[in-house]
Amino acid sequence: MAKQKKGVAVTRESDFPEWYQQVIKEADLAENSPVRGCMIVKPNGYAVWENMQQTFDKMIKALDVQNAYFPLLIPLRFISKEAEHVDGFAKECAVVTHHRLEKSPDGGLQPAEGAKLEEPYIIRPTSETIIGDAMARWINSYRDLPMKLNQWANVMRWEMRPRVFLRTSEFLWQEGHNAFANAEDCLADAKLMLDTYAEFVREHLAIPVIPGEKTPDERFPGAVNTFTIEAMMQDGKALQAGTTHFLGQNFAKSCDISYQDQQGTEQLAFTNSWGISTRLIGALIMVHGDDDGIIVPPRIAPVQVGIVPFIRKDDGKEEILAFAGELVAKLKALGVRVKLDDSDKGSGDKTWAMIKQGVPIRVEIGKREVAEGKLSHVRRDIGRDSKTSCTQDEFVANVLAMLDDIHASLYKRAEQHRDAHIVDVQNLEQAKAFFAEGRKGLVRMDAALVDEPAYAEIQDEYAVTSRCLPFADEGRKVIIGKAY
């Protein structure tokens, strides 16, 4: 009998986009909702986001960033002001026009005519303008600087082609807005926040990134410099995993963020902004997943060790669950996040659920194991080849090192993949050939080439964009390619 395939229905090789959707479904991470373009983040997915959030939140608090909460709605006049200044301002957003419902003739409900708002509101696509408005009020003296504010919140941009985690009308994110008295400190801080993102993504999501600066055409509107960390997915496309923007005095000017310096002179502040979002869950899937499903990096995994009891017709059930219970207690005492699946599902289904949910280490305990005082364990990143038998105490003694090793292996594998798929070219003909041949990966070339007309043609024809000028090349090179 052929081994039954219980992983994901399609492979990465055969259909990467479909594989992505299936992984999310099989791991129970999220689903589409009855609201157009909006997702429901299910408990398994939300637990990953919570761990990301808590980890990153500690990192920014160590940098003296303060969290606050600003209104969901933005008065239209705030946006109009911005629209005047910004060409190509994104106008797709949810507009609130009424503040009451009334019974409709057909017995349902409709917006109440008498409750039309004088000034419509939009649901925040970002909180930039309303945070700027507050900063203008809160910053008065040089003593108030630096001011570092962050918000964890939901935001909304009407998406016509939504894709779970990657592009949804509503998503969760953090946006930070820092203000300084001088340009140097502000610019240095924008780079520090990028370093913080890179460290977070590297040390907790096991994702290697290319930190660099955006080319002028990819800069955030109003920014003097936009910095980015670019990650490579397994299909060779780039994904911008985090950005920070040095806004100079542009934003301070439009929001009137000024302060009295030590000499009593009124000065404009310098500001930067920075953000990451639930997109990172999409990145994590596309960087680490395999044909069996997602692999969750251990440091942010909601379940780090999953235990599957193998019980046939209740034979030895009590002993097996008692043995497993002991292990749970020992692992919890170590601070390991552990889950024992003692439901009445079959052990095969339990095993496959843990594989598809990407639990880093799976432990199997059956009657024979208990009799021998042993357990078997399997690493999710390696699979059944890693299956090892040892005593409970040996496992407990090694588990933290094993989790670290899984982290390191995931990182290394992603780094090797990335490095193998960045191709250096000498000219635009070679770049064009790369994309024309449909090769997988990104192209690195002389930064000056992006100014040539032939580059614009490549961009249009192959949906290629400049990803960044890597810091490592000190501005001499640019990396281009397709991106999420």
Add this chain to the structure above:
Amino acid sequence: MAKQKKGVAVTRESDFPEWYQQVIKEADLAENSPVRGCMIVKPNGYAVWENMQQTFDKMIKALDVQNAYFPLLIPLRFISKEAEHVDGFAKECAVVTHHRLEKSPDGGLQPAEGAKLEEPYIIRPTSETIIGDAMARWINSYRDLPMKLNQWANVMRWEMRPRVFLRTSEFLWQEGHNAFANAEDCLADAKLMLDTYAEFVREHLAIPVIPGEKTPDERFPGAVNTFTIEAMMQDGKALQAGTTHFLGQNFAKSCDISYQDQQGTEQLAFTNSWGISTRLIGALIMVHGDDDGIIVPPRIAPVQVGIVPFIRKDDGKEEILAFAGELVAKLKALGVRVKLDDSDKGSGDKTWAMIKQGVPIRVEIGKREVAEGKLSHVRRDIGRDSKTSCTQDEFVANVLAMLDDIHASLYKRAEQHRDAHIVDVQNLEQAKAFFAEGRKGLVRMDAALVDEPAYAEIQDEYAVTSRCLPFADEGRKVIIGKAY
């Protein structure tokens, strides 16, 4: 020279509502925003909310509740369905009718005519209907039960008379929705969640509550039983600090939440729901605050120990800050949240800022203290009378006990105040006299009295409501009074 009053401009006695607003302003907790009825929760206020959230989140996770995230917008048809069933359905809500802006003739922006939604959305006043819709999909078998879901999110209800923390158009909260196979478990769980709220509020916010059941007129629409914890504010009014609802099969019926039982028969589930919100910050202010400002209970205080260095013209500055720095390190090692104010503000201003922000313990370190190897400390709940001098090591050895003692003292003070302001009456004449005389507090009387016509008159005339049938009186008594 008269002692300069630097606390809050008005006293609780002279104008409680104004005192409340002033406390929030002086402690920098929140402010009104440019969006009608919506508040900005400033860093000092948000830090309190974060601590509440993290603490309570741990408590519910220990009860196997899983967090998830549902869309901000609710399709109108979801609400229409509910509106059919529920008389007095609250129709004040933010209605989204368009998904794009366009340039208006006057050069500003307006909702784009071509982007009118076929079906309007409303911004969630609760996520009840959309969570119910998901539960109906997610629950299929008895194996899926119990299912315990919770969401931390912003919600919106259009408020005509907003009041920061207590009643704002947008607020932050958690809503939990638990489903069970049978009524007993579901009802017991609704009571367990109420106990959990009571424990949270008692052990972390130092607020004593009266747990009980709502009378039928105060029940949540669709609930079989509504349970509540009622707290008393210093002006004698009640504040509902948390509620849980046993919904029987009503909600399951309207959302079609059913499962196959072990015999393969389709059954309707039983559900309950439970919520607390940023209102709790309002409660905390009104229970513990004094004429100098808020007093933040130590276990959720963002800053538990505040250090004010007393430095005159830089004399001994280095030694003082070094001494304070040592203390900071020792306190952090103990897990104490500590803040050293080393800004260049005057020590008087620093002291008053800490008082108004309700920091539980304030430490003062001057040149003389350093010379003697000592420090002074003052308890916020007692004030200057508690000022004590001791060595750094003595302070470090005692600080945790002192924080616990402040918690206990705050709780006891609030409990004594509450008990002194619950008045037992024998009949409705006495109840009426209590409110007619404008006496401070709540009235306890026989539960049967709420069915008499004279009670309805008292309710109307004095804006009195039934707060709860306290569990302690086993349904024989009811507590009535004014409430937030």
